[in-house]
Structure formats: structure tokens, C-alpha cells
Amino acid sequence: xxxxxxxxxxxxxxxxxxxxxxxxxxxxxxxxxxxxxxxxxxxxxxxxxxxxxxxxxxxxxxxxxxxxxxxxxxxxxxxxxxxxxxxxxxxxxxxxxxxxxxxxxxxxxxxxxxxxxxxxxxxxxxxxxxxxxxxxxxxxxxxxxxxxxxxxxxxxxxxxxxxxxxxxxxxxxxxxxxx
Amino acid sequence: xxxxxxxxxxxxxxxxxxxxxxxxxxxxxxxxxxxxxxxxxxxxxxxxxxxxxxxxxxxxxxxxxxxxxxxxxxxxxxxxxxxxxxxxxxxxxxxxxxxxxxxxxxxxxxxxxxxxxxxxxxxxxxxxxxxxxxxxxxxxxxxxxxxxxxxxxxxxxxxxxxxxxxxxxxxxxxxxxxxxxxxxxxxxxxxxxxxxxxxxxxxxxxxxxxxxxxxxxxxxxxxxxxxxxxxxxxxxxxxxxxxxx
Numbered sequence: 001x002x003x004x005x006x007x008x009x010x011x012x013x014x015x016x017x018x019x020x021x022x023x024x025x026x027x028x029x030x031x032x033x034x035x036x037x038x039x040x041x042x043x044x045x046x047x048x049x050x051x052x053x054x055x056x057x058x059x060x061x062x063x064x065x066x067x068x069x070x071x072x073x074x075x076x077x078x079x080x081x082x083x084x085x086x087x088x089x090x091x092x093x094x095x096x097x098x099x100x101x102x103x104x105x106x107x108x109x110x111x112x113x114x115x116x117x118x119x120x121x122x123x124x125x126x127x128x129x130x131x132x133x134x135x136x137x138x139x140x141x142x143x144x145x146x147x148x149x150x151x152x153x154x155x156x157x158x159x160x161x162x163x164x165x166x167x168x169x170x171x172x173x174x175x176x177x178x179x
Numbered sequence: 180x181x182x183x184x185x186x187x188x189x190x191x192x193x194x195x196x197x198x199x200x201x202x203x204x205x206x207x208x209x210x211x212x213x214x215x216x217x218x219x220x221x222x223x224x225x226x227x228x229x230x231x232x233x234x235x236x237x238x239x240x241x242x243x244x245x246x247x248x249x250x251x252x253x254x255x256x257x258x259x260x261x262x263x264x265x266x267x268x269x270x271x272x273x274x275x276x277x278x279x280x281x282x283x284x285x286x287x288x289x290x291x292x293x294x295x296x297x298x299x300x301x302x303x304x305x306x307x308x309x310x311x312x313x314x315x316x317x318x319x320x321x322x323x324x325x326x327x328x329x330x331x332x333x334x335x336x337x338x339x340x341x342x343x344x345x346x347x348x349x350x351x352x353x354x355x356x357x358x359x360x361x362x363x364x365x366x367x368x369x370x371x372x373x374x375x376x377x378x379x380x381x382x383x384x385x386x387x388x389x390x391x392x393x394x395x396x397x398x399x400x401x402x403x404x405x406x407x408x409x410x411x412x413x414x415x416x417x418x419x420x421x422x423x424x
Contacts, residue, residue: 016245019244020241028235028236029233032233052240053299070228074228078195079195082195091313123232139196140195145196146197146198162187164196165187165191168223
């Protein structure tokens with residue numbers, strides 16, 4: 001069993017030292033994804049705490065056959081971070097919808113700048129061709145669905161799907177070459 | 180549908196962007212036990228999890244978490260020696276005070292751990308209720324009543340719904356789902372049910388769930404009893420439903 005899975009098993013048995021070790025090992029990965037979604041340090045720290053607290057409480061539900069510890073924690077982190085952004089947006093939308101829409105219209109910023117904003121410079125994602133990276137980032141960090149991405153990029157749905165798939169294939173190649 | 184087409188869907192699913200018909204189709208395909216797609220999905224999720232450069236989180240988060248789960252190395256319990264009062268020296272009094280202190284600390288820490296759990300549950304509840312309250316302020320929000328159907332006529336539910344912002348479901352008097360089962364909420368529009376949320380009910384028969392926006396209106400909200408991981412289309416008995424609009 002991978003060491004990470006061993007730690008999760010320890011957590012399920014109530015081993016606090018295993019939890020501390022699990023946190024040290026995976027919090028930087030989770031925090032990285034969270035911060036790139038919520039883009040606010042206070043919110044990011046809050047979400048990170050929620051994610052690991054949930055991991056501690058639901059460690060017994062982890063099934064090593066269904067995914068790596070990295071994927072387990074990062075997927076939770078991403079989902080919770082997107083929830084946080086949506087809640088924030090709903091709060092704003094209820095009162096200032098017109099302003100929000102104006103801002104949304106204004107953010108058709110170029111991808112190069114978005115990558116800089118997200119601190120992805122030097123990462124595997126940065127090395128994808130722009131159209132692929134853009135589609136993956138809108139999905140993975142902004143939480144948009146394929147239909148919404150197609151609308152945002154003014155591209156047919158089929159093109160969006162192909163870009164995402166090609167992007168993930170390219171990502172794998174890039175990561176294999178420089179792990 | 181060819182496997183080639185499923186590979187596109189797997190990629191879109193892995194980045195969390197699959198929706199509509201495609202989502203239903205892929206879920207059904209995975210539920211049918213396609214080992215090849217299952218493995219491809221695992222691989223894609225794994226790559227994505229490692230694609231971002233790690234970032235040191237602020238140290239206070241770890242401190243807060245460790246305080247929440249309790250001390251990492253629990254102090255050993257010790258029993259103070261009984262010393263007759265007549266022979267008590269100042270040193271013994273001091274030692275006694277220290278032991279008492281240790282006992283109080285151990286009990287206090289256990290209580291703190293329990294309180295942290297309670298606070299966390301209360302915070303989650305508060306967040307959900309605050310979200311519902313905010314939704315209620317919006318004039319476009321409606322409140323839909325769900326009545327018990329079939330096996331549980333006494334069950335009741337409310338959905339606070341906004342076409343653009345989604346909503347919240349609250350149920351009462353519903354018996355907890357049997358082992359291996361969960362309640363699943365459906366939004367039905369134009370006669371087509373879409374999976375909206377999986378939820379559990381506590382011992383007092385209450386439960387709640389967040390409902391994401393469907394991108395349009397909803398005619399009927401219904402709850403069925405399903406296998407605990409959820410299904411793409413309803414299969415179990417309807418336990419709660421709203422009236423068609």
C-alpha cells in the first residue's frame with residue numbers, strides 16, 4: 001500500500017499522528033488548488049481547514065482501489081473551493097446582480113495573464129497549448145460546465161470536448177517527461 | 180456509442196465539466212462497470228491532482244486542525260498517591276495541585292474535542308441556513324412544498340428555489356435511509372428528471388441538501404430512495420414530491 005493510503009488508514013483508526021503526517025504531506029497540494037480557485041488567502045485557509053477536517057472524519061470511507069490519496073484530497077479541495085466561490089457569488093448576486101454581470105463581461109482577459117494570476121507559471125499546465133489550457137482551466141479552476149465553456153469561448157461543444165481531452169493527454173506526456 | 184466517444188467524456192468528467200445528456204450517459208456507462216473507462220478516469224484525476232505546483236499553506240491552519248482533533252500524543256493518566264493530611268508537606272500540596280491540574284486538562288481536552296466537533300456541525304448547519312435566508316430575500320425565489328408520497332405519508336419537505344441561484348432542500352419526518360441506501364432529489368422539467376442531490380436524514384427525521392442551479396426552471400421536485408452512491412435516473416419509490424406547476 002502507498003504510504004499516503006497507510007496514513008489515511010491510520011486516520012480512520014483515530015491516529016492523530018497519522019493525521020498530522022497526512023496533512024504535512026498533502027496540504028501543500030490541496031492548498032495550491034484551493035487558492036487557485038478562491039484567489040483569496042483568508043478564504044483559502046478556511047477551505048483548507050474544512051477539507052482536512054472532512055478528511056479526518058471520513059477517512060474510513062477512503063478506498064485505495066478507487067484512487068490515489070492525492071486525487072482523493074485534491075478532488076475534495078477543488079469541490080469545496082468551487083462551492084465557496086459559488087456561495088460568495090450568490091451572496092453578491094442577490095444584491096448586486098447588474099454590477100456582477102458587468103464585471104463578468106469585462107473579464108474576457110487573455111489567458112497568458114490568467115495563468116500569471118493563478119501562479120501556474122512553470123507548472124505542467126502552463127506547458128499546454130493555449131486553447132487546451134484555457135478549456136481545462138475554465139473547467140477545473142472556474143467550475144464551468146462544458147456547455148458554459150463552449151458559450152464563453154464561442155466554440156462548438158465538440159471542439160471544447162476535444163480540447164479538454166487533447167489537453168489531458170498532453171498533460172500526461174509533459175508530466176511523464178519531467179515527473 | 181463508440182469507446183472513442185467515451186474517452187472524450189471521461190476527460191471532460193475528470194475536469195468536472197460534464198453536464199446534460201453526456202453526464203447521464205457516462206454515469207450509466209461507469210455504473211455498468213466499464214473497467215477501461217474507470218481506469219482512464221483514475222489516471223486523469225491523478226494527473227490533474229499533480230499538475231499544480233505545491234504551495235505552503237499558512238501555519239495557523241495546521242495548528243487549528245490539530246487543536247480540533249485533540250493532542251497528538253495523549254498525556255498518560257496518572258493516579259496521585261494518597262497522602263494523609265497529617266503528614267502533608269508543602270511539596271505534597273504542590274504535587275497534588277499539579278495532578279489535579281493534569282486531570283482537569285485531560286478532561287478539558289476531551290471536552291474540547293467534542294465541542295470542536297459540535298461547532299463544526301453547527302457551522303455547516305448555519306452556513307446552509309444563512310444561504311437559505313439570503314435566497315429568501317430575492318423576489319424571484321419561491322418556496323415549494325413537498326408532501327410524503329407512498330410509504331411515508333407523514334414525511335414533508337420544502338424547497339427554497341431560485342432558477343438562477345439554485346436552492347436548498349429541507350425535509351422532516353422522513354425515516355433514515357436503510358443501510359446501503361440514500362435519498363436522492365430530482366428536479367423534473369419538461370417531464371425529464373435530473374439528479375439534483377443525494378442526502379441523508381438524521382435520527383430525528385430531518386435532513387437538508389444544497390441544490391445546484393439547473394440552468395432553467397423546474398416543474399416538480401421529487402425524492403426517491405436509491406442505492407447510496409446515487410443513480411443517473413430514478414429507480415426507487417418516490418417518497419416526497421411537489422405538485423406540478
